[in-house]
Amino acid sequence: MNLIKDNGSWDTDKLAEVFTAEAIQYIMSIKPPTQGDIADSCYWRWTSKHDFELKSAYNKQVELTWEIANPIWNTIWSLQVPQRIRFFLWLSCRQKIMTNSERYKRSIAVDPSCPICHENEETTLHVLRDCNVISQSWLKIIPPSLLNDFFTFPISEWLKQNLESKLVIPGWNIPWNIFFASFLWHTWKNRNDFIFSQVSSSPDSTLAKSITWARYYHEGWQIQKPNTIANVTQSCWQHLEPGWLCLNVDGSVSSSSGCASIGGLLRDHLGNWIFGFNKSIGKSNILQTELWAIYIGLQLAWSHGAEVLQIQSDSKQAIQLIQDFSKISKALPLIRAINEIRIQGWMTEFHWTSREGNKPADILAKMANISDYNTITFATPPVELLQALAKDSTAPSNMF
Known part of the structure; x- marks a missing residue:
């Protein structure tokens, strides 16, 4: 049966005799073959040039695992901080940083409790917010508008609220979300220095270091912004040269x-x-x-x-x-x-x-x-x- 009309288009009446309505919808999206066509060949649909790249295959495989549709991932990976801090925040949101609780689950620690306060299990949220040492530092710097719910949210909501905040810290001229990420990172680093290398830093020095680096991240990003592509869109169609x-x-x-x-x-x-x-x-x-x-x-x-x-x-x-x-x-x-x-x-x-x-x-x-x-x-x-x-x-x- 010839399923193509004399004018080269699909014959929908004959297709209906063989295929279901849904199958016909897919067939109609395919260009009908012509006499001079070359043989079909395979191509990769997940890249713009349709040639295979291992990176695109990997991204497709982990797409659902990484929960790309979750808005918090977009917030984390677009944050104006170094990639190592974004990765740390991503691990924190998934509660996979190497706290004693996580190490205990993997049988590489004998005790899941906090080695500093010795009062609670050392979970991700305990390390970043609830341990007595860190909570006292947070109380000194939390903006009033965030204070009510700051110590009540679970880890994902807590990170989301603070990383998406548009507040600018008065006197420092630093966005709260940039400082928040910087402070979490330096708190984690200093805590590990103390536990594993017996190198201690005072809360004030940690705060000062976090402010300095947050300002550096923010100002560095502002310098780079003019180099981004500008004026690539127009608000309406544009007239062409005569004759075109x-x-x-x-x-x-x-x-x-x-x-x-x-x-x-x-x-x-x-x-x-x-x-x-x-x-x-x-x-x-x-x-x-x-x-x-x-x-x-x-x-x-x-x-x-x-x-x-x-x-x-x-x-x-x-x-x-x-x-x-x-x-x-x-x-x-x-x-x-x-x-x-x-x-x-x-x-x-x-x-x-x-x-x-x-x-x-x-x-x-x-x-x-x-x-x-x-x-x-x-x-x-x-x-x-x-x-x-x-x-x-x-x-x-x-x-x-």
Whole structure:
């Protein structure tokens, strides 16, 4: 049975005779084979270039174990402190630092009690907050707004509240969360120096050291900030040079159903509407959806007679993959199909645009009927786009 129509698209009626509706949704997201296609090959979906990296495999394996979705991990790993302190905080949150309690569980200590106060089991929270020595130091420095609940929260909530705090310590000009992390780290180090090397530090010296290093972390980060990428986004679409046409494309994947749809629009260098389109492509991932949007958009622009075309997408990954001529990229059917269209008798170039600058394409993609696999074209702008197009009409000239 031939499941492909004469025009090269899937024959949904014949597919329905063989496959379930859910299976058809996955098939529709795959480009139908053509006579000149090369054999399929394996590629790795967890990297942008689709070549295998051990790091990506490891990250995928430990993804659920590390509870990446837990907001506290994002807070810890983005904190403006050295990596060794972030790692220490992560271990503390998981209650895995080598306290006597933990060492006792692993049969490398004979007594789980605190070697300083000798009153309680030496747990993570006892070491960092509740031991008499450290609790007296905390009472001297806790901001009044945090004092009520400071000694009542369990370890994860306690760390979360303090590491996410936006308070700045009066007189020191240091964010509380940076000082908090620094003080925990130096408290832990000094405690180990005393227990294992009999080197003692007074609470005041520990506090002074924590303040000094916290200020260093904070000021060092502030110096580095101007080096970060700035002005990489625009608030709206930008006019092109005369003679150019602009194809904006986007893809949308439903988080609940996994169904994907694409949309795009072609306009002249001033932003005047030429045509728009949308289409459902079944169930797909976001990268494949973005590539489908580019492929269908290029087909329509070519059939319309475009000669000089700029393609704008808010997917850096899709653009990089198309412009990468490695063996991996060439093995992907959609990449090959896109490049075959591009080498025809016209000039095409790709530019990344922000989500805000790509708003009309996003709206068109989300308007698609997920049960209709036909490409729908719009000779005039749908009402839902008028506000976004009006905003783009006041755009500045293109500064690429």
